[in-house]
Amino acid sequence: DTAVSQTPKYLVTQMGNDKSIKCEQNLGHDTMYWYKQDSKKFLKIMFSYNNKELIINETVPNRFSPKSPDKAHLNLHINSLELGDSAVYFCASSPRTGPTLYEQYFGPGTRLTVT
Amino acid sequence: ILNVEQSPQSLHVQEGDSTNFTCSFPSSNFYALHWYRWETAKSPEALFVMTLNGDEKKKGRISATLNTKEGYSYLYIKGSQPEDSATYLCAWLDYNQGGKLIFGQGTELSVKP
Numbered sequence: 743d744t745a746v747s748q749t750p751k752y753l754v755t756q757m758g759n760d761k762s763i764k765c766e767q768n769l770g771h772d773t774m775y776w777y778k779q780d781s782k783k784f785l786k787i788m789f790s791y792n793n794k795e796l797i798i799n800e801t802v803p804n805r806f807s808p809k810s811p812d813k814a815h816l817n818l819h820i821n822s823l824e825l826g827d828s829a830v831y832f833c834a835s836s837p838r839t840g841p842t843l844y845e846q847y848f849g850p851g852t853r854l855t856v857t
Numbered sequence: 858i859l860n861v862e863q864s865p866q867s868l869h870v871q872e873g874d875s876t877n878f879t880c881s882f883p884s885s886n887f888y889a890l891h892w893y894r895w896e897t898a899k900s901p902e903a904l905f906v907m908t909l910n911g912d913e914k915k916k917g918r919i920s921a922t923l924n925t926k927e928g929y930s931y932l933y934i935k936g937s938q939p940e941d942s943a944t945y946l947c948a949w950l951d952y953n954q955g956g957k958l959i960f961g962q963g964t965e966l967s968v969k970p
Contacts, residue, residue, distance in 0.1 A: 746900075782962060783944075783962060783963065784960060784962055785901070785946070785948075785960040786960070787957045787958065787959075790955065790956070790957065797955045797956075798955040798956070798957050800957075832900065832901075844906065845891060845903030845906050846891070846901075846903065846958070847903070848900035848901045848902070849900060850899070850900050851900065
């Protein structure tokens with residue numbers, strides 16, 4: 743059983759398109775995250791949701807909109823894709839938020855390529 | 858700017874060597890430090906979550922220590938094996954920002970048979 747799954751694994755699209763990446767966790771966790779792995783391979787937090795409520799919203803262009811229909815799902819929608827959006831996006835979950843004393847469980851990543 | 862720095866950036870050792878690397882983080886407002894192991898083409902997997910100054914944690918041949926007053930943590934691997942080859946990430950918890958993890962750039966370890 744996959745604990746944190748993401749679809750699709752690879753996404754190739756053209757500039758200006760709108761696309762979504764889906765994330766699901768079957769761990770019963772309350773908190774979910776989106777990270778972007780930048781060109782220097784740093785993992786940087788984009789968003790965090792706790793029980794469907796947005797709690798972290800980093801300085802991310804508003805073309806990126808997360809949506810959490812329930813606490814097991816956190817999707818990322820990206821409008822008007824730009825070349826600079828090409829990256830690997832990771833979803834993660836943890837039992838709860840607050841002082842994050844709990845390890846995070848990562849999905850396999852989605853490699854987005856914008857041409 | 859809150860920086861988490863890891864050194865060295867990469868390390869090449871022979872099978873059987875013991876090795877260690879460093880994570881430096883802000884020493885003020887400390888809540889937790891995470892270590893993750895990230896194999897190529899896989900997802901990061903948690904090794905340790907450390908919270909107390911002087912903490913030592915161990916998992917098999919891998920152990921970690923924590924000094925929150927001076928802002929560093931060491932990760933040790935005893936008797937490295939080829940399967941230990943991976944990138945090792947540390948992440949510092951910035952609780953003032955809603956509990957977000959700030960990751961270092963990682964130490965890439967390669968163990969040759």
